[in-house]
């Protein structure tokens with residue numbers, strides 16, 4: 001089976017990081033959001049990488065996404081995609097496996113940012129996956145109004161994600 005990267009993303013920032021990681025891992029890597037792949041299929045990967053944004057120091061919930069959906073958009077704002085199942089719920093369906101795996105999140109730099117990737121890594125470890133490298137946080141600029149997909153990422157984060165993908169591939 002190929003390597004698989006699964007993500008959840010509202011404004012495309014986590015998606016952009018997921019795709020850069022997938023390109024770094026190499027040709028044939030599947031990159032899918034949580035609505036596009038069943039956990040059972042993902043569990044057959046030889047390398048599984050999972051990522052989500054940090055919401056309230058943790059993984060997003062239906063409730064955090066609802067609060068986003070209810071926010072009024074200002075003219076020109078890029079609308080969030082709140083339709084993807086939360087990775088938190090998707091993880092509950094992930095079967096046990098001994099494949100190599102890794103976790104990442106997107107977050108604000110500093111103490112506010114903790115709690116997403118470490119949750120995913122803990123779930124993976126409990127299911128028997130072998131962690132290839134410690135979980136990574138990729139940083140966003142704290143913007144209020146989003147005018148384009150993936151526009152919150154700090155400069156250099158896409159390159160860092162690509163390099164991390166290469167490292168993960170070397171360990172799988």
Ligand SMILES: Cc1cc2nc3c(=O)[nH]c(=O)nc-3n(C[C@H](O)[C@H](O)[C@H](O)COP(=O)(O)O)c2cc1C
Nearest residue numbers: 009010011012013014053055056057106107108113
């Ligand atoms: C409801 C909500 C809560 C958030 N809470 C945090 C937080 O506690 N810490 C943090 O670093 N970022 C927080 N953020 C910022 C998100 O991490 C940011 O929106 C995300 O990285 C963007 O990725 P996406 O475009 O893939 O959704 C929060 C965002 C939202 C919408």
